Amino acid sequence: MQTANLAQVSAQYGLTLLSHFDAKQHLSAELQEQYPWAQSIALVGQGAQGYWPVFSQSAEYLDGAANPIDRWSQRLGDDIAHRFDGQALYPFTGPPYWPFLSWAAAAGDTATSRLGMHLHRHYGLWHSYRFALLLPNPMPAAVDVDKYQAPCDNCAKPCLTPCPVDAFAKPGEYQVAKCRTYVRDNPQSACYTQGCQARLACPEGQGSHEQAQHQYHMQVFARG
Incomplete structure (x- = not known):
C-alpha cells in the first residue's frame, strides 16, 4: 500500500517512483548508524515526461533566483518525507554526495549505457533523481524480474x-568542455534547440522530455 501511495503522491508533482529497495542491504554503515529506523529507500525523480508542466509553473521556476530545480526538489522532498514519516536525501546538498546511481543499479533498475549515462529499465536515458526517501516501513522489491541489463552490446x-x-x-x-563550447557557440543548432542529439538517438526507453525542458537544460548547460 505504501508503494502505491508514494507513487500517487509523487505523480501529483509530475514525479515518478523510479526505484525502491531494502535499506539494510544498500545503506552504508554511516547512514545505518545515522538512520537506524530506516527500513526502505525510495528514489523519486523524473521519468520521461510529466515533470516539466508542473515545475515550470512553480514559484521556484518563476522567481528568477538561482538553482530553481534544486530548490523545488528540496521543498517537495521535505514535504513528501514528512507525509511518510521519512527523511529526504538529495543529490545536490553534499558533501557527502549520496550514491544515487549505485543505489539504483544495485536495486536492478539501471545499468550503464555506452554513453556513460545510466539507462533506466522503463525510461532509458530520460530519467533523473530529485531525492531519495528513507522510510520507516519495508517496501516490496521494486521488480520481480531479472536485474536490468543495458542492451548496448x-x-x-x-x-x-x-x-x-x-x-x-x-x-x-x-x-564536456567540447560539448559545451559547441552548444554555446551554435544557438541555432539542433543540440541547442532540441536537446542532446546522442541521447535522443537512443532507442531504449519510453520517450524523452518535453521540448521546453530540452531547451531549458541546454541553455543552462551552455552558460556553464
Missing part, C-alpha cells in the same frame, strides 16, 4: 553518430 548504437563534436567517441568518457 547488441545495439546498432545510433547514439554514436549524431554528435557534431564526437563528445562520446571514447567509451565511458564524455568530453
